[in-house]
Amino acid sequence: MMTAEDKKILERFPLLINSDIVYLDSAATTQKPAEVLKAVDDYYKTSNANPLRGLYELSVKATDIYEEARKKTADFINASSDEIVFTRNATESLNLIAYSYALNTLKPGDEVVVSIAEHHSNMLPWQFACKKTGAVLRYAECTKEGLLTPNMLEKLLTDKTKIVAIAQVSNVFGCENDIQSFVSLVHEKGAVFVCDGAQSVPHMKVDVRALGVDFMAFSGHKMYAPMGIGVLYTKKEILENMDPFLYGGEMIEYVTTEGATYAEVPHKFEAGTVNAGGAAGLSKAIDFINDIGFDYIEKRESYLSELMMTELRKIPHVNIIGDDNPSNHHGIVTFTVDDVHPHDIAAILDSDKIAVRAGHHCAQPLLKYLGVMSTARASMAVYNNSDDVMRFAESVKSLRKRLGYN
Amino acid sequence: MASTFYNEVLTDHNINPEHKHSLPEANYTLEGVNPSCGDDIILNLRIEDGIIKDGSYEGSGCAISQASADMMLDLILGKTIEEAEKLSEIFLRMIKGSVSEVELESLEEASILQDISHMPARVKCAVLGWHTLDEIINKSKE
Numbered sequence: 296m297m298t299a300e301d302k303k304i305l306e307r308f309p310l311l312i313n314s315d316i317v318y319l320d321s322a323a324t325t326q327k328p329a330e331v332l333k334a335v336d337d338y339y340k341t342s343n344a345n346p347l348r349g350l351y352e353l354s355v356k357a358t359d360i361y362e363e364a365r366k367k368t369a370d371f372i373n374a375s376s377d378e379i380v381f382t383r384n385a386t387e388s389l390n391l392i393a394y395s396y397a398l399n400t401l402k403p404g405d406e407v408v409v410s411i412a413e414h415h416s417n418m419l420p421w422q423f424a425c426k427k428t429g430a431v432l433r434y435a436e437c438t439k440e441g442l443l444t445p446n447m448l449e450k451l452l453t454d455k456t457k458i459v460a461i462a463q464v465s466n467v468f469g470c471e472n473d474i475q476s477f478v479s480l481v482h483e484k485g486a487v488f489v490c491d492g493a494q495s496v497p498h499m500k501v502d503v504r505a506l507g508v509d510f511m512a513f514s515g516h517k518m519y520a521p522m523g524i525g526v527l528y529t530k531k532e533i534l535e536n537m538d539p540f541l542y543g544g545e546m547i548e549y550v551t552t553e554g555a556t557y558a559e560v561p562h563k564f565e566a567g568t569v570n571a572g573g574a575a576g577l578s579k580a581i582d583f584i585n586d587i588g589f590d591y592i593e594k595r596e597s598y599l600s601e602l603m604m605t606e607l608r609k610i611p612h613v614n615i616i617g618d619d620n621p622s623n624h625h626g627i628v629t630f631t632v633d634d635v636h637p638h639d640i641a642a643i644l645d646s647d648k649i650a651v652r653a654g655h656h657c658a659q660p661l662l663k664y665l666g667v668m669s670t671a672r673a674s675m676a677v678y679n680n681s682d683d684v685m686r687f688a689e690s691v692k693s694l695r696k697r698l699g700y701n
Numbered sequence: 702m703a704s705t706f707y708n709e710v711l712t713d714h715n716i717n718p719e720h721k722h723s724l725p726e727a728n729y730t731l732e733g734v735n736p737s738c739g740d741d742i743i744l745n746l747r748i749e750d751g752i753i754k755d756g757s758y759e760g761s762g763c764a765i766s767q768a769s770a771d772m773m774l775d776l777i778l779g780k781t782i783e784e785a786e787k788l789s790e791i792f793l794r795m796i797k798g799s800v801s802e803v804e805l806e807s808l809e810e811a812s813i814l815q816d817i818s819h820m821p822a823r824v825k826c827a828v829l830g831w832h833t834l835d836e837i838i839n840k841s842k843e
Contacts, residue, residue, distance in 0.1 A: 634716075635764075636762060636763035636764060637763075638763040638765075638823070638826065639707070639763045639764045639765070642705065642707075642765075642820070642823060643705055643707060646705040654739075655739065668739045668761065669739050697705065697707055697712075698707055698712050698715070698716075698764060699707075699709065699712030699713060699715070699716050700716065
């Protein structure tokens with residue numbers, strides 16, 4: 296039964312309260328709280344002008360909102376404002392590193408290391424950068440639970456290693472990597488560490504200084520903010536020495552027909568008109584997370600993961616992928632059902648108004664490595680409750696029968 | 702529990718397919734793949750004098766892709782390639798949502814996939830076998 300507490304959180308999400316959908320695809324994108332939608336609306340209703348350029352009051356107001364969002368984002372992950380570049384999403388952030396850092400740093404024979412479990416967003420940019428520069432891309436393997444240990448990583452590191460790019464939390468397994476240990480190993484070799492935080496930043500307190508990472512990429516839309524605003528954290532001394540990613544307006548200090556002097560970081564990396572409305576939404580989404588608190592978020596998501604795994608384990612022919620320990624799932628439960636293709640799982644669940652992801656989760660090399668064609672994934676966020684999990688389990692229980700199996 | 706288009710006809714073709722086997726005597730074999738979801742169908746046909754004498758499919762995929770291929774083979778075996786081509790054209794039009802009652806009847810059991818037109822994400826699954834058939838027919842005319 297839904298508790299008063301469940302209801303109080305749910306009521307903050309207009310899409311969910313106005314429908315009977317059980318939304319279990321939060322690892323793809325979260326639903327948005329009313330206060331975030333209002334912040335975007337308010338920005339356009341009361342403060343909209345082109346930020347960073349106008350010499351009039353309204354533009355100054357827009358600039359303030361945009362820069363306050365940067366400050367709030369920096370505080371949220373314990374960085375400073377000039378280390379935060381706003382992008383569209385984690386994918387763009389990772390591409391920015393590949394174009395502006397990797398292409399200018401890598402030499403033929405250098406090595407880049409990623410894990411086999413990476414999302415395509417943290418794999419394809421490195422494939423591209425290696426191909427362009429003649430560097431070699433090496434893959435760290437993981438256990439069938441999705442874990443990559445410092446030991447497994449260490450074996451791949453050499454004096455030629457220049458970049459190591461690994462996600463903090465896997466979008467398939469939901470398990471957390473020991474980033475701090477990875478970073479010390481990588482720094483010993485004089486390489487930089489790129490962390491994909493898309494699945495961690497929304498679910499746990501992330502402190503970039505404590506982790507020691509050189510880069511951290513994440514998306515606003517997976518943490519209750521609107522689509523189209525993402526974040527790249529880069530250590531200031533690295534960011535200052537990087538070339539711009541995109542060229543255009545408001546990223547220059549001075550420009551002639553022959554060349555230009557670039558603006559200071561981080562603006563040097565934000566060419567063209569920025570997404571100030573999205574930044575206003577992100578700022579409010581961070582308020583929302585801080586208001587609820589990571590202690591509560593982690594407790595709730597761990598409880599729901601445990602309940603979901605317990606219920607799924609009761610159902611014959613259901614196989615859960617990843618760690619046995621629910622607290623190492625961060626709301627992500629990936630599974631298969633014997634003889635039932637994941638697309639059929641998603642279609643039948645959809646007819647019961649339950650939204651899950653099915654397919655390869657943008658991690659084709661991983662699934663090939665695990666020897667499965669594709670899987671179904673249920674992923675939760677703070678607005679989910681035990682009713683959602685029970686409705687989901689009930690529907691999964693009926694799957695094989697509805698497909699004609701005994 | 703909501704009803705789905707996974708009715709008995711469809712699930713039966715998926716679980717107990719009549720035409721899912723190898724076909725050593727095939728003179729046309731073509732693999733059709735949906736890269737986005739991993740549906741993979743190998744269509745084998747024996748075409749002689751413009752007639753589809755025998756056929757089978759192999760591979761793996763969701764229930765819709767598998768059942769659709771099985772029902773397609775039910776329809777086209779023994780038909781001329783022109784007749785098969787016409788059925789394919791009707792099937793693809795049915796998926797797009799513009800087909801007459803008479804045409805629908807000509808598709809026999811395959812007509813149960815009509816509702817897939819409301820599920821854009823699954824259209825690719827339903828048409829995979831038929832697209833592969835079209836390609837084989839085009840090749841056989843060369």
